[in-house]
Amino acid sequence: MLQGLGVAGIASVAGCSSGGNGGDGSGNQSGDGSGNQSGDGSDGGQSSQGGQLKMGLVKSPLEFDPIVLNDVPSEQVASQIFEGLYEYNESTGLVPALAASEAEVNDEGTVYTLQIEENATFQNGDPVTSEDVKYSFEAPVNEETENASEVNMIDTIDTPDEKTVVFNLSYPYGAFTTTLAWPIVPKSVREEDPDAFSTSMPVGSGPFQFDEWQEGQYVRISRYDDYWGEPMPNLSGVEFVPVEEATTRVTTLRQGENDIIEEIPPQLYSTVEQIQDASIQEVPGIGYFYLAFNCANGPTTDPLVREAVDYCFDMDQAVSNYVEPTGVRQYSPLPAALADEWGFDVGQWEQIPHGKDINQAQSLFEEAGVSQDYSWRIIVPPDDKREQIGVTVSNGLQEAGFNNVEVQRLDWGAFLEQYVSGNEDDYNMYTLGWSGTPDPDAFTYYMFGATEDTLGVTDGTFYHNSSERAATATEKFVQAREMADQEQRKQLYTEGITTVLEDRAHLPAYNLKNSFGVKEYVNDFAEHPVDSFHLTSNHNNVSVNK
């Protein structure tokens, strides 16, 4: 999903992670964080074993039906209520949740067979059946929801008995295990009243049940005492409250109005560190922020010019100035956690970008025949960090002798329209961010479009069309997507990414951390690269001892 658009809506591209046990709020920067001020009168809540947790998010959820929701705050809450067949461990690995064991996969990688946990039940007492699973995976496509592309590689689903599900894929989709983290809903309840299911009585199989929601004010969930799985939550309840303004959010942590807050901006890191009874917990998310070139029209179609732009500034310095400590430098489209998990040789990609060398840049511009009068246009979305990267590039171009360089910060509506036009008057470069499931597919297929689904849709570089070499490289991403063998896929991704980086279709920039301010009396809170955070899971169980 595009990073930054925190509103309902942007996740539709399959790039976004499908909710693992609920949702992956892959740390988007957009700011949704949850902040809660707790509230229910039982504030003290000491009688219950693990207490009440108040958590400050950045934005308010909009709905809770995991089949249709498409924004991070909604996912953050829904993921406590719903579960998938698989769920994430403490990192990017997937382990069975509603599934009784690992899936059996046929040799071609097109048929996945799973058994559902015998005793798994929804919060209304009904057992979780293969019909519910089939329904949950088919509904997004049948209803043409915004996130349908996350499950549309499934051709058919068979349900030979109540506890067995067989997924038949249209092609061997390499990243299908991450798809299996898709949340499961009870068919009968959701069909009876879809609106109520989404806003007033969502029913899942997870450890927490939904209590109450006031849009823009709070969401309350509580421990489901008959939860089928393990562990039973320590917390008796959780309240999520949106607090958009960062200073205010940090103040609520200081005052104890919230026990945890999310998303600490760079300028407030030291403030949070100075709060005596709180600390920062953080982990890099599954994201990728980058500068991209228009390879369809204008001077940046020439790889020499793109290299010259690379010489105009120092990305290491820019990231250090404007992004750290809330983010980390990233040298390829693949986030560090994902690259580690797969064992990619990130070191070779680190060697590709140049440091700042204006003389070298000028001679390359000259060699490519770019006139000093050329008017450059860099477009950036409404986000300070990405704007600052754009401004850094602009300053470098001016140092290299260009007087007409414009950095235009556009609202999302205008940006989304312009960055895929391929028109030189709209942009020579743009900055953007992407978050997705922890599979290389999410960070290559959509970025470097080689199909009509992506070229000019989620990819505004049009790099694929720019040369034979580019076409070969980008087609590898399509091949790797439709292949089950991980070693073969890794080889294709390595080759493709290396070419793309050498040709400088993108200049990778940084990745953001999922950061939280956590009070000392909160135990075992786990920040998570994909799901944003875990409260009660296979590796942690939060409690509050005020």
Next chain:
Amino acid sequence: MSRLRYTIGRLLQAIPVLIGVVTITFLLTDAIPGDPVSIMLGPSPSAQQAAAIRAKFGLDQPLYVRYFNYLFDVIRLDLGESLYYSVPVTQKIMERLPITMLLMVSSFTFALVTAIPLGIISAKRRNKPADHISRVVALLGVSTPSFWIGLMLIIIFAFNLNVLPATSLVMPWADPSTVDGASNQIDVIITAIQHLILPTITLGTLQMAAFTRIERSSMLEVLGEEYVKLARAYGVSEGKILRKHAFRNAQLPLITIVGLQLTTALGGAVLTETVFNINGMGRLVITAIQNQDFLLVMGTTLMFGVVFVVGVIITDLSYAYVDPRVSFDGGD
């Protein structure tokens, strides 16, 4: 009777003003670059899905058809359905309006209660230290942006001193069971006041400063009038001159400014609500604009228009209570 006729006349005059507001907002919203449907659906929606949404919101029709449809809907008090929230715009406005009204009423009260004494003292002690202090306060108030004041107040009173809450408002009439730590209505009211203090000062400071300056100059003018000199010549005490002779006459310009300051207060509410995490009309407008929720943008703008027009009418009517010489018959 004449006052009633005047009131009705003014209300009728408001109709073309509001039609103008609707028209301008409609055209401006239409001219915003970008596509609300792409914000809703993300960068790669299916064609049918996009077409279905366009049809649902009438976006597939020409501009003039949409305009007249919207105008007729507004006449029927139907402001359409929000794209972002998927609920009727009127419902959203009704949820949020009382919160913003509470904030505005309290900030105007704060501004008047502080500005009138400051202005009078300033005029009474012209060019003395009290006057200088009051003028500096007013100058700072007028020139400091409200979001900055808000953040400073949060840092000092909420973050460092930890004596006042920094977020959200509590309605004084809220049910005690829904308010943290409140067991009865008195507790709710106390909590509500605590929550109101910082946002009120934030939003009210600009008003206070503007009112102080007007009050001072208007008071100075009245104190220089012939009849005040006459009163002094008769030996009437200064205190009595201020209270009995000058005060009421000096308030007319202030009343005019109070009405006009409604616009800046509505603008200030947007910033104040954002800083203090208050779910009022201001944040509703921001959300609407960010998501190109055009029906919500038009609905909230229209509502701001209505609030302003009503405010100005009330201001006009209040002239008569302050100054019996004002007659509504002649239209002066």
